[in-house]
Amino acid sequence: MSRAGTNVFLLLALALAGCGLDPDRVSELVSTRDMLLGVTALDDGVAAAIDVRVGSPIGTVELTGGDALFVTVGGTRRPMIEGQNNGAPIYSVELDTLPGDFLLDLERQNDRDVHGVVVEVPPPFTVAAEGLTQDLPLSLAWAPDPEGGKVVISVQGDCIDTLTRSLDEDTGTLVITQAELRPPPAGPPLAPCALEVSASRTITTRDALFSTNPGGNVTTSAEQRRTIAVVWTP
Amino acid sequence: MRRRFIGGAAGVLTLACILTGSAPARAGDPSHVALWRMEVHGAYLQGDQRVGAGTLVPYNGWGLWARVGISEFPWKWLGYDVLGQIGLVGTPQSNFDVVTEAAVAFAPARWKGSVDGSIVLGAGGGIGFERPVWLGRGGTGYPLLLARLTLKPKNSIRFFTSFRFTPITPDDGWVRSYDLEITGGYKWWYLGLRGRIDDVTQGDPERLYRTYWLGPTAGLVLR
Numbered sequence: 001m002s003r004a005g006t007n008v009f010l011l012l013a014l015a016l017a018g019c020g021l022d023p024d025r026v027s028e029l030v031s032t033r034d035m036l037l038g039v040t041a042l043d044d045g046v047a048a049a050i051d052v053r054v055g056s057p058i059g060t061v062e063l064t065g066g067d068a069l070f071v072t073v074g075g076t077r078r079p080m081i082e083g084q085n086n087g088a089p090i091y092s093v094e095l096d097t098l099p100g101d102f103l104l105d106l107e108r109q110n111d112r113d114v115h116g117v118v119v120e121v122p123p124p125f126t127v128a129a130e131g132l133t134q135d136l137p138l139s140l141a142w143a144p145d146p147e148g149g150k151v152v153i154s155v156q157g158d159c160i161d162t163l164t165r166s167l168d169e170d171t172g173t174l175v176i177t178q179a180e181l182r183p184p185p186a187g188p189p190l191a192p193c194a195l196e197v198s199a200s201r202t203i204t205t206r207d208a209l210f211s212t213n214p215g216g217n218v219t220t221s222a223e224q225r226r227t228i229a230v231v232w233t234p
Numbered sequence: 235m236r237r238r239f240i241g242g243a244a245g246v247l248t249l250a251c252i253l254t255g256s257a258p259a260r261a262g263d264p265s266h267v268a269l270w271r272m273e274v275h276g277a278y279l280q281g282d283q284r285v286g287a288g289t290l291v292p293y294n295g296w297g298l299w300a301r302v303g304i305s306e307f308p309w310k311w312l313g314y315d316v317l318g319q320i321g322l323v324g325t326p327q328s329n330f331d332v333v334t335e336a337a338v339a340f341a342p343a344r345w346k347g348s349v350d351g352s353i354v355l356g357a358g359g360g361i362g363f364e365r366p367v368w369l370g371r372g373g374t375g376y377p378l379l380l381a382r383l384t385l386k387p388k389n390s391i392r393f394f395t396s397f398r399f400t401p402i403t404p405d406d407g408w409v410r411s412y413d414l415e416i417t418g419g420y421k422w423w424y425l426g427l428r429g430r431i432d433d434v435t436q437g438d439p440e441r442l443y444r445t446y447w448l449g450p451t452a453g454l455v456l457r
Contacts (some may be wrong), residue, residue, distance in 0.1 A: 200360050
């Protein structure tokens with residue numbers, strides 16, 4: 001067989017061996033029992049947003065054929081609006097605040113509906129900062145809530161490397177020394193330095209949508225985040 | 235009562251005589267319905283498979299088989315049709331494939347003229363690995379219906395087309411296979427095209443997962 005013939009044969013064999021067909025990523029082709037609903041909610045103290053991604057064995061899918069997502073926040077039911085994130089469809093609702101737990105519904109025209117998925121939201125809180133003058137450490141305080149989710153404190157600014165503390169126990173306080181912010185030999189800054197302190201509480205859950213196997217899954221991550229400005233005055 | 239029994243027995247005997255005829259069809263008879271053949275068949279497949287509880291995912295692949303078929307009529311109108319095939323199916327679940335089918339065949343029409351021909355109908359069953367392959371690699375049995383039209387415009391030229399329908403019903407859904415073959419041959423050789431549709435209705439929600447197969451076939455008529 002000539003070289004050209006061999007090449008044609010190999011190309012044909014590769015094509016026949018299954019070059020992989022790109023699936024049409026729409027919800028109509030996906031069973032609700034195969035879906036993975038990924039819910040993220042964030043209230044940063046200024047505004048709030050809820051985002052939902054609909055995952056499946058063929059990737060993140062677009063809701064089609066009359067399928068739709070709804071959230072009920074504070075007793076008000078709202079349809080989620082389709083958008084794009086990194087080229088994948090995402091469904092969102094913009095809110096002023098996340099006052100507490102909310103409900104998620106997935107309504108489908110030709111498949112099982114999912115109603116009343118409870119997304120647990122940490123309670124709103126405020127954070128206060130003191131110190132960071134002369135040789136005083138940075139003292140942070142907030143209302144503790146042991147059931148309120150995982151607490152993470154983050155401090156960032158031009159004069160420091162970003163520092164992040166994940167708390168094993170929510171005691172409502174955290175003290176960060178100046179040496180932790182700028183370890184020796186750098187030491188404290190020579191001039192006042194603006195820092196941003198962020199405190200977040202996050203509740204994550206993972207549950208099955210149905211008791212069947214497979215039964216689909218819903219993962220939720222709801223975060224209350226508060227950010228305050230602090231000036232490190234040496 | 236006795237008269238009815240005698241009448242029934244006479245009816246059965248008459249039907250048996252019609253089916254078996256007076257003598258075997260002679261080999262070489264232009265309208266002879268027997269067909270012994272061996273062939274190779276390759277096909278490209280493309281369709282939708284079920285993933286998970288009921289998600290429809292496209293897939294493709296190929297298949298390559300060696301097939302031996304014997305259709306013989308010991309009696310004028312009544313005979314049998316046996317098919318065996320062994321091969322490979324190239325998909326993500328790629329595997330060895332083997333099928334055996336057998337049917338009682340009936341030749342309701344055979345004629346001579348400017349174009350000789352015959353029609354064969356049959357009913358039987360088969361065993362083999364589950365098809366399409368994404369259903370799993372368990373063995374399965376199924377009923378079979380078949381039909382074949384043979385045309386011989388000249389003694390050395392033969393066209394035949396056959397259709398096989400296998401309505402399989404496993405526990406978790408309804409599987410149907412439609413297999414159509416169209417061939418033309420000169421003397422002992424023939425070339426053709428064979429296509430198949432495998433329909434599977436199952437899942438949650440229940441939906442149709444269809445696979446199309448199409449490819450050439452080449453073979454040798456032994457009788």
